[in-house]
Amino acid sequence: MNIHIPTPLRVYTGGAETVSIPGATITDVFSSLTTQFPELKQQLFNNEGKLRSFVNVYFNDEDLRYLPEKEATSVTDTDELTIIPSIAGGSACCSCCPLL
Amino acid sequence: MLHIDYSDYATMRVHGEETYPHECCGVLLGRSEPSANGAPPRNRVRQIVRAGNTRTDSAHNRYNIAPQELIRIQRQARTLGLDIVGFYHSHPDHPAQWSPTDFAEAHWIGCSYVITSVEQGKAAITNSFLLTGTTEEDKRFEDQGIEIDVAQVHAKRHKNPTER
Numbered sequence: 001m002n003i004h005i006p007t008p009l010r011v012y013t014g015g016a017e018t019v020s021i022p023g024a025t026i027t028d029v030f031s032s033l034t035t036q037f038p039e040l041k042q043q044l045f046n047n048e049g050k051l052r053s054f055v056n057v058y059f060n061d062e063d064l065r066y067l068p069e070k071e072a073t074s075v076t077d078t079d080e081l082t083i084i085p086s087i088a089g090g091s092a093c094c095s096c097c098p099l100l
Numbered sequence: 101m102l103h104i105d106y107s108d109y110a111t112m113r114v115h116g117e118e119t120y121p122h123e124c125c126g127v128l129l130g131r132s133e134p135s136a137n138g139a140p141p142r143n144r145v146r147q148i149v150r151a152g153n154t155r156t157d158s159a160h161n162r163y164n165i166a167p168q169e170l171i172r173i174q175r176q177a178r179t180l181g182l183d184i185v186g187f188y189h190s191h192p193d194h195p196a197q198w199s200p201t202d203f204a205e206a207h208w209i210g211c212s213y214v215i216t217s218v219e220q221g222k223a224a225i226t227n228s229f230l231l232t233g234t235t236e237e238d239k240r241f242e243d244q245g246i247e248i249d250v251a252q253v254h255a256k257r258h259k260n261p262t263e264r
């Protein structure tokens with residue numbers, strides 16, 4: 001399947017913005033992806049092997065977190081995976097700032 | 101260095117005035133060009149894209165771009181042969197400096213984060229910060245100069261002398 005790589009992570013894929021990775025499930029694909037591009041592992045996953053909280057992954061147009069089978073979802077060569085780090089912020093000094 | 105046409109620079113600032121007292125946000129599309137002597141890369145903006153702020157619960161001091169919108173913008177960039185090279189947002193009645201929240205939520209290393217302070221509804225100062233480092237653990241914001249290209253505006257005015 002094709003995996004779309006966001007700008008900041010392309011330094012770890014030799015500049016490629018899309019890479020084609022084989023696999024039967026999303027877990028397989030991630031495993032092959034980080035085998036082929038080892039430096040991506042630290043960028044995408046925390047020490048417990050879970051996706052970092054700010055890393056959004058979309059399977060075609062569906063958020064991975066809301067797929068019934070999540071990473072165990074079966075994939076085909078024509079499916080697409082998009083990795084997109086979150087973008088947020090604001091002038092609030094911290095999470096404890098009053099919202100309103 | 102962040103290189104941007106004057107019209108895009110002005111549009112960014114107007115966006116902040118339009119959404120005041122709420123924060124605006126958007127995406128900078130362009131190309132990242134290597135610099136000589138190990139200097140940070142130059143992010144050259146070719147197009148800006150307005151985005152919606154999903155933080156309606158606290159839009160006066162927070163912003164968030166929905167991932168689905170970000171994916172749509174990334175696809176748009178790919179079609180144009182461009183990359184996402186940065187983001188912009190406003191700080192209503194707050195300085196144009198990155199906040200702890202901005203830093204905690206910044207994950208696009210190598211990208212420019214542009215902040216415009218909007219004071220009483222009027223755009224004031226615009227600053228850019230380059231997110232550098234290699235991982236979440238060693239990332240940092242560095243002040244980034246903004247180079248504004250006014251030649252494009254002059255060229256457009258020359259073509260259309262009736263434009264005000």
